Amino acid sequence: MTDTPFSPPSPGAAADSRSDDWRIDRERARAGAAGAIAADALEIVDETASTNSDLMARMKALPRERAAWGVHAVRAAYRQTAGRGRQGRSWRTTPGHALTFSLACVLPRPLAGLAGLSLATGVAVVESLARLAPAEAKRFALKWPNDVLLDGGKLAGILIETAWSTDTASAVVIGVGINVRRDEALEAELDAAAAKVPAQTRATQPAALSQALPNANLTDTLAVVVKALTDMIERFGTQGFAAFVDRWNARHAYANCEVVLLDKGVELARGIATGVDGSGQLLLSTSTGVQTIATGDVSLRLATDAP
Template sequence: MNAPTKPSSGAPADDWRIDRARAVALFGTHAQDWPIEIVEETGSTNADLMATVKALPRKAGALVRPIVRVAYLQTAGRGRRGRTWYAEPGNALLFSVACVLPRPLEGLAGLSLAVGVALVDGLRSLPLGPAAGQIALKWPNDVLFEGDKLAGILIETAWSTDDASAVVIGIGTNVKGADALAAKVGALNAGVPAQVRGAAPTALSRALPTANLTDTLAAELNALEPALQRFATDGFAPFRQRWNGCHAYAGREVVLIEQGKEIARGVAAGVDESGQLLLDTASGRETIATGDVSLRLASDGAA
């Protein structure tokens, strides 16, 4: 396949690539030790790492440390529920992290939410000023900025035993090109009801004009490293308060959509200790597990 060409945004020639030397200088002590591979183009970094970890011995300690694969362009990138992830090289940070956690499959509950907390903390460490407070979380796996989608998380399990699970965590963060991306996604969603479309895309450069892939990668990996260690030991419980504190829809009326149809409506009341959504409905509080459902604000036009 042809290598991706420099975006036509007028940015400096080296601005759209990751500066390895700068990234290493910005990495914390532990993230520095993570093997990181950067490729021009691939189908999906998640699929690449899934193949790698599926070949590992199925036991705790099969992977000494997390491994990272970054691609400037993914030709088969996807989000939750198989949605396509649209990105132009240099405008989005697209990478996956593979790790073996010393937890059985049921012990992975809330992992995507814990990763979301780490991403918020990492992104807020950048020099965003007051705008940092506008970075928030949408259940179960989106990071929002001013209500629009800034980043998404896709977690896949390669294998699981009674005492260990191999997972691949895919992360896509829109760094630049918000207007072009919004126009493209808007055209593709023409005629689609608002409650099905979900949040419009945005980019980090709206808050930080100098946003770039290098600094964003370092910020996110530095936050992910301690988060994965803590999740490995304690699960989602220690992340719950922080997640609820970053909840974009806290106290607001929301609807749950499944296959384009509303299945529940109520006031979002945060998440429980396993990462399930707490929804205050007319008939009382309900807990909603992650699955083939989508969360939308009721004010977005859901019927």
């Protein structure tokens, strides 16, 4: 972490950047979250290696027998020098353009009871972002297992890590990265890098919330997502993913489409994606019957986008 302040994004960095609101207004964020977290639970820092790593270390040091259920901390950073996503991919952001934060919580569920948590998190994120732009709600969708899409582009990513688990509880850190404003310079850099790798291994192209909500800003985005995540954690703690499966399927981007599962570019399975089951497994209708695919180090692509 550093206390050295960043300069606001330059006016030409993105068409929708505004120099007056590139930082997070802490009090407005808490008010917008309807008091979902305690005043001292929200931390905003200029820079850190990884907000997930910060909170994982904190939760691992927590006395397990006395750990209270619910949210313990929310930590946001304008820049992460070692931010990461699923499958160990790096997560790159520019201050003022993307919202990156982690939420640490204790759930009254053992490790086996956490199945589907990343998908439930996706439901909370996509529904909260869609509420910010209700007229554009149909443009928001979910890609299995845990990507949030806008017009087919990747709007947000989720990384779930477990600090510890007992027979009755688990300490979890939920990392969320949301592209709030377009960063044309970074997009051009990613496009150039993608052109150098095989098409089947390329990541989904990025999208930004400002494409659906021109005045999108980090403060209001943080507020609505934290409130949604807090509500999700409370419900998941008592009901598990079963309470979210219908909501996930309602936002399924590839519902009834032919898809391909890839591992480092190698095809593992192909079929019609019909949805997910009560534990968050992908249901894939194939020529030999319905396969259930557990979340893991695989990539999902529309068949039209795969070799």
